[in-house]
Amino acid sequence: MVESKHQWKAWLYLSPAIILLLVFTVWPIINTVAMAFQNNYTAGLGTAKGVKIAYEIGVENFVNVLQYENFGQILKNTMLLCVATVPISTVLALLIAVALNSIRPLQKFLQTIFFLPYVTNSIAIGMVFAAMFNIIGLREGNTVADTWGIINNAIMLFGGKPINWINQGSTYWANMVVMIVYIVWNALPFKILVLLGGLQSINKQYYEAARVDGTSRRRILTRITVPLLSPMIAYVVITGFIGGFKEYSSIVGIFGDTMGPKSEPGRLNTMVGFIYDSLNAGTIGAQGKASAAALLLFGIILVVTMINLQVSKKRVHY
Amino acid sequence: MKVVLQNLTKIFPSRDKKAGGEVVAVNDFTFEIPDGKLIGLLGPSGCGKSTTLYMISGLQKPTSGKIFFGDDDVTELATENRGIGLVFQNYALYPHMTVKQNIMFPLENLKGADKMSKDQMLERAYEAAKLVQIDELMDRKPSELSGGQQQRVAIARALVKMPRVLLLDEPLSNLDARLRLQTREEIRRIQKETGITTVFVTHDQEEAMSISDMIVVMKLGVLQQIGKPQDVYDDPVNLFVAKFLGTPPINVLEGEIKGGKICIGGAAVLDAPGVADQEVFIGIRPEGFELDENSALECKLSNVEVMGRDVSIVSTHENSLNPVIRSIIDADNKVDVTAQTVRYNIKPHKLFVFNKETEERIYF
Structure with a gap:
């Protein structure tokens, strides 16, 4: 315990961080809650005339959000992306981390390669993915493409039919597959890094003990590696879900701000996309609606994270 | 197996x-x-x-x-x-x-x-x-x-x-x-x-x-x-x-073989017939010492530790490689703790002679 006469020093050292947090995190959170519960709250409205408008307190913003015609679609997109990408990326990251951990030569080099997506701009990655899945040269109104992206070229190489992944007339599920591949690929490096770190901190003697007992590779993975890694796995799953619910830039990266193929704008919109659109709409009550949507998203993430923690209590060892 | x-x-x-x-x-x-x-x-x-x-x-x-x-x-x-x-x-x-x-x-x-x-x-x-x-x-x-x-x-x-x-x-x-x-x-x-x-x-x-x-x-x-x-x-x-091997560890002293005798600092402690004259290391187990006022090996007495069953005598000798020579003798022996020196007789089977270069045992 610090003596009280020295406490002001502690506060002094903490103050830069505390002030920044208060101004840029705590106050906006309080403000969001306040805006969400003022019916049709609109930023700037009235202040220009020097008149302060007294908004009614109520839940109209929430009603507006829930009654928005595409809200169901938005929720479905967000959930689907989460539920599909988190398990796939976690399992893939685990397998890659185990493989990386078991090789000696080139380990550092490959580690760097696998980490590259993490430091690459997600919009840039999105543009590359869009090019890969694209039907380049398909003009407005054309039905036959002159050039295909690398994915369709690969499909045709193996005798398959090219698929319209992301262009006009593409199906929802084709769009989704592209999004899932992209998000999984983008999520891998961080997960691999965390899991590899966890793997390297596992005492080698557990593996030697398992070897002496003639444990098969598969059993070593399921009975020793995964349980010993479970705290890290829980961590990447929980942060993965939180990240998944906030998915937005990946869709912009591939489809641009139409959030879907040109013919179907908004088809792949997500919660964050919806919040962003609401804010930008500039209509009456835009900020109130955005705040309400943000609170709803917060609620969803809170519930899912609580479920995650509850499950991990049973599954995570120590 | x-x-x-x-x-x-x-x-x-x-x-x-x-x-x-x-x-x-x-x-x-x-x-x-x-x-x-x-x-x-x-x-x-x-x-x-x-x-x-x-x-x-x-x-x-x-x-x-x-x-x-x-x-x-x-x-x-x-x-x-x-x-x-x-x-x-x-x-x-x-x-x-x-x-x-x-x-x-x-x-x-x-x-x-x-x-x-x-x-x-x-x-x-x-x-x-x-x-x-x-x-x-x-x-x-x-x-x-x-x-x-x-x-x-x-x-x-x-x-x-x-x-x-x-x-x-x-x-x-x-x-x-x-x-x-x-x-x-x-x-x-x-x-x-x-x-x-x-x-x-x-x-x-x-x-x-x-x-x-x-x-x-x-x-x-x-x-x-x-x-x-x-x-x-x-x-x-x-x-x-x-x-x-052994606790307390063996006492090691520098010595020599001269005319078929094992000598420590001039004091002949044991016979070693048939061994050529040379400088050697001599190892003596702590339990290999016996008090004997007429013996040639004289050490400076530092202190005596009483352990009940045994007595541990800590002494020094200029030829010793260890800081002290520790001997363990039966508690029945009365040790004069005020004395300046202590004289030991060595039990033959508790003394080992080693070549100074190779540190291999010299049997006799």
Whole structure:
């Protein structure tokens, strides 16, 4: 315990961080809650005339959000992306981390390669993915493409039919597959890094003990590696879900701000996309609606994270 | 199952390839471990004793040489097919499994004809647990056990497969002094009850001497001496072995052989007929001293420690390599603690003479 006469020093050292947090995190959170519960709250409205408008307190913003015609679609997109990408990326990251951990030569080099997506701009990655899945040269109104992206070229190489992944007339599920591949690929490096770190901190003697007992590779993975890694796995799953619910830039990266193929704008919109659109709409009550949507998203993430923690209590060892 | 090591050598390549200089951890070992005996591999750290153990286990491959279990050459055999049980220095119990799951784990790995039913496994696990007296703790996690209990679980896990050879790496080093005494008796008891050939590694000579049927003394990868603990203690082949065994340690003095007599600083202490005149190291066990006022060997008396049964006399001599000469004599002897000097007679079989260059024993 610090003596009280020295406490002001502690506060002094903490103050830069505390002030920044208060101004840029705590106050906006309080403000969001306040805006969400003022019916049709609109930023700037009235202040220009020097008149302060007294908004009614109520839940109209929430009603507006829930009654928005595409809200169901938005929720479905967000959930689907989460539920599909988190398990796939976690399992893939685990397998890659185990493989990386078991090789000696080139380990550092490959580690760097696998980490590259993490430091690459997600919009840039999105543009590359869009090019890969694209039907380049398909003009407005054309039905036959002159050039295909690398994915369709690969499909045709193996005798398959090219698929319209992301262009006009593409199906929802084709769009989704592209999004899932992209998000999984983008999520891998961080997960691999965390899991590899966890793997390297596992005492080698557990593996030697398992070897002496003639444990098969598969059993070593399921009975020793995964349980010993479970705290890290829980961590990447929980942060993965939180990240998944906030998915937005990946869709912009591939489809641009139409959030879907040109013919179907908004088809792949997500919660964050919806919040962003609401804010930008500039209509009456835009900020109130955005705040309400943000609170709803917060609620969803809170519930899912609580479920995650509850499950991990049973599954995570120590 | 007897274990035979034949010209066993392990060379670790240098980490820094440019600097060169590989490390010979184990150098040309040849010895036989008789069936059903408890063997202590003994030496200071870095002597290659753990490496030897890991080569017997199969976790490390020898650079050259052969290992036989009975008449089978197991040198190329994978560790899981050797039928060994290994207890690691820090036990390596799986922290997420209960004691029961830990002990059953090796059995669950069995395949084909050896495959067991759940009931059989449980029975075997309880058998092993009873042997090490932890059958009350089967549902605990390793973190809920004391060091000694964890040690027992590790032994039970190693024994449950009924190995041909049991290997223990520094089994007592993580236990406190009291538990160490208790556990080493326990290891002895378990070994006797099961009759499994057991090899254990230790740097503690007292530990090795107290429970082993045979000890193998090693230094810098080279085998020094192998034999029954008492034989090695009474008849060390070189200065290193003499110094390594015994508490309190042997007293070493510079001396010479002159005209068939062993002299320390001019005082002739014993006859050594037929040995050429030369400078030598002389080792005298603490219990090899007798008080004798008429003897030639005179030491300066520092102090006398009374231990009840014995008296330990601490004295100094200018030829001593140790800071003090410590002798242990029977408490019946009355020592004049006010005296300036003390004179000793030396028991012949407690004195060893070593060549000054090679430090090899000179027999006489």
